[in-house]
Amino acid sequence: MTDPASMFVHLVRDGLDPLPEIQQLRDDPQTQGVRQVPTPMGGSAWIVTRYEHVRTVLADPATYSSAKTGQASTSSLDQDDAARDPLLTADPPDHTRVRRMLTREFTVRRIRALQPRITEIIENCLDDMAAAGPPADLVTAFALPVPSLVICELLGVPYADRDQFQRRAAGQVLGLTGEHEIQRITAESRAYMSELAERAMAGPGDDILGALVRNHGSELSRTELANLAELLLFAGHETTASMLGVGALALLRHPEQLQRIRNHPDAVEPAVEELLRFGSVLQMTIPRTATCDTVLAGHEISKGDLVMVSLSAANRDPELLHDGDVFDVTRTPKPHLAFGFGIHHCIGAGLARAELTIAFPALLRRFPDLALDIPVETVRYRPPGVFYGVESLPVSW
Template identity: 50%
Template sequence: MSETTAPPIYMRRREFDPDPELARLRDEGGVTRTKTFLGVDVWVVSRYADVREVLSDPQRFPIAGPLAFRGPAAPPMSDAELAYLRAGNLLSWDPPEHTRLRRMLTGEFTVRRMRRLEPRIREIVDDHLDAMERQGPPADLVTSFALPIPSLVICELLGVPYEDRDGFQHRTRRMLDLSVPLDERRAVQLESRAYMEELVGRKRAEPDDALLGMLVREHGDELTDAELSGIGTLLLLAGHETTSNMLALGTLALLRNPGQLKLMRDEPERVDGAVEEMLRWLSIVHSGTAKITTTEVTIGGQRIGPGEVVVCALPAANRDPNLVTDPETLDLTRDAAGHVAFGHGVHHCLGAPLARMEMRIAFPALLRRFPTLRTTGAEPDFRSFTIVYGLAALPVEW
């Protein structure tokens, strides 16, 4: 199928910033209609309060599902194939099915459980910093630091063999890259599910102490293999892709803001709030799950009929002056609590405590180990047409 190469307005960036046109639309009305890259009409909601309203109400704004974005030229998808791809994927369901699936996982992602992982995460970070130091500059921060750390953490948490990382990282990049034709992305998605189903089969035979093994032991009679593979596929993808892009893009942002870098490096008491501000300011997830109206609604003064697709522009919402003052400025001293970088409502990111911990450890450790860290002068390779925004490469030296 043919697809355009221009991302829709809610995905457009100028390096760290949302497209200025999106900010203008937010400030003038907050709701606008546009087309996706597949030619599907959607309503874009961009004000902070309106985004929270949409994300808080799965009755009026349930998940739209993959069919809403298919467009007239999309290859067909059978009901059986659609059901298989939705099974176990928390981003494909609203309550009560979402509640059923999530309650089996919530206990594994509490702040208390994440603190048990802290020593191991510190060890993983230090190991990769040691490797960078031994190899010496220059280095690609993405491949040497930002990507392998969350990949190894999520592999150990789930019980996925780390030697399989090249395969799942490649599949993830293809699935999230919207310049890849839809039929190719679907084929990669099926490959990912097949990989996870094979792993689930091994866990069924010999459940270990990792998360997938725990699910088999404690909920194996409640979950089908398709559901287990759906849960595992989503957690593996989200568990490394989002944090790795935050680490790479966030490092570049700090290198371009030396005063903020110094705060992150030298004032450990600020690190929790600093990470929240980084999440707000970068907002690497453009929109999260799309919604579809079940009735006529009014958002931001705009009437929207039933059956319409609604997309929340998270970067614009997080730069809303009604959330923080001077929102375009990266200020690690501010209180950025309440941002929607992890979403909001029932679909608030399950792995948020893990992502926060990884960033709280990794950013200061990197900056302290290499106090003269700097870019090499090469242009950063921004990934502009992917579901998760970030950098393909970041050459650095010290």
């Protein structure tokens, strides 16, 4: 059993569910779902678990700063590293400037224009699965390559580079090859993003990097453009890849709800919202640092305190819905926190929704007899971390 006083309790799961300990913390009327816990580095941090209080923290960057947390964690790094995640570790006005640049590239119109290509990518992956025959690992055959290839389209990755690009992206998501190998893959990815940025600045194409150069070239250095490309890979690939695996598992565990998605096209969009809420693959956001003394849920938060939120616990909060631990694709969608909240709400949420809305029905129609090929209790999950997911998902049909 995980120590309920551990700062990592909100990152450990019981299958697809938050740990009982984190749910007990959230539902405790005395703490109001907020607790201060020691950190491995010394000092302490506040864990926030209730829907209302998580929204309060994420909606107030003036009081709960991402930038100050980023500065503290990168104090020994060079300036390029400190600026690597401009959307994640910046507060206004720096965050506003960068987000404004990207917002026009993630419009509903652009995502709709990309949908035929998303559909083609998904169908090609399903063709490959069908040709190889059962059994298959749904993670490596479907969940990883689909969002990776979509990101290739967005970033303008040449076709000759896409196999290596997918290999690196898969390695970064699964993180199963040891710390040294992950560091090597990350370094390769950063070097490649720098190369992509250099190409875009020399001859901007129709992809997002080209559009950024054309519209904001005077505002962006090559390093900043490469950092944005890396961020788009991280945010656009890992969330969707994890959600495809977790969502497929949830549906396979509830065959009557799986049938609804397969047979009723109008049920797909609400079902995707329920999958996002229930799965909560993004478990936490960048920790915040209090910029002043404040009060949260009756607790006195001191200036400089570290504050962390549990999105998975908040998405099951009885305040949000009375039966949050029940998976029900027929429910009216709730304003969940699967993509965060406030100014740092995931800028690629619309793209992720488009991929999931196309991918799940296509998978279930192609393989109407899709089933887990192992007992559900033996499914392997990824180690605790910011993103949650399954390591593999053997299926047959």
